[in-house]
Amino acid sequence: MPYWIRRVYAGKTVEIKKYYSRKHKPKEKRAKTGEPSRPEQEEVNIRRQTEQLRWKLNCNFQAGDMFITFSYRKDERPDTYKEMLKQKDKLIRDLRKQYKKIGKEFKYVYVLETGDKGARHIHMVIESMDTKTIKKCWDRGRIHIRLLDDTGQYGKLASYLVKEKGRKKMEKYGGKTYSPIQEFKTATY
Known part of the structure; x- marks a missing residue:
């Protein structure tokens, strides 16, 4: 059997x-689906x-870079997912400003998560930075x-960051499983 x-x-x-x-017709277009994925396909x-997130992390981050969990105090938790998105956007803007001050480009991957008991938090992978600056x-x-x-x-x-999609499904969160703002470099040959 032929392989590549x-x-x-x-x-x-x-x-x-x-x-x-496998045998396939190269000119054939893929049909659009309107139904949700079967559990096997999911x-x-x-x-x-x-796999794709693993490649991006391996290619763009190195020893000393940070995996950060930003959690909320109980009284500061956002009530809705939209509020959480606004707070995440503000956090990214503030971090980007801090990186700009030190002359670096802000590279990151984030995942928004809600725990089983309702605790919301933001997971983020970023390049190394002073912890006092992050706390600001x-x-x-x-x-x-x-x-x-x-x-x-x-x-x-990567599998830890993607796990949320498997647990909570897209109906609750919508959008991508993980979200880098810019495309990262990867190489496939």
Whole structure:
């Protein structure tokens, strides 16, 4: 059976995958669907999104960069998802200003999450920055910072960030599973 090999170079990692080809009609267009994905297809979609986020994280972040959880005090929690989006936008604007002051481009990935008991928080992966500066940008609750390790392989982090879609589905949140503002660099050969 014919096959093809995909090599993905992302930061320190190289992933090689062997695919077997199926017969298909190259000129045939994909049909539009109006129905939600079946559970099996949803699992495939989540696996693909995790893979793509892993490549982006591996390629664009390194040891010393930060995985931050911005949590809310109980009395400061937003009531609606739209309020949470506005607060996230303000946080990103403030962080971008701080990065501009030190002459860096603000590269990030974020995921909005609501826990089982209703606690809302924002997960974000950013390049390394002074923690006091980050604290100036977020006064609504605690900040938990974990530094990325030097392996260059952030697959577990990617699957953690994508997990929310699998748990809560799109009806509640809408939009993408994770949200980087600009496209990151990845290389596939």
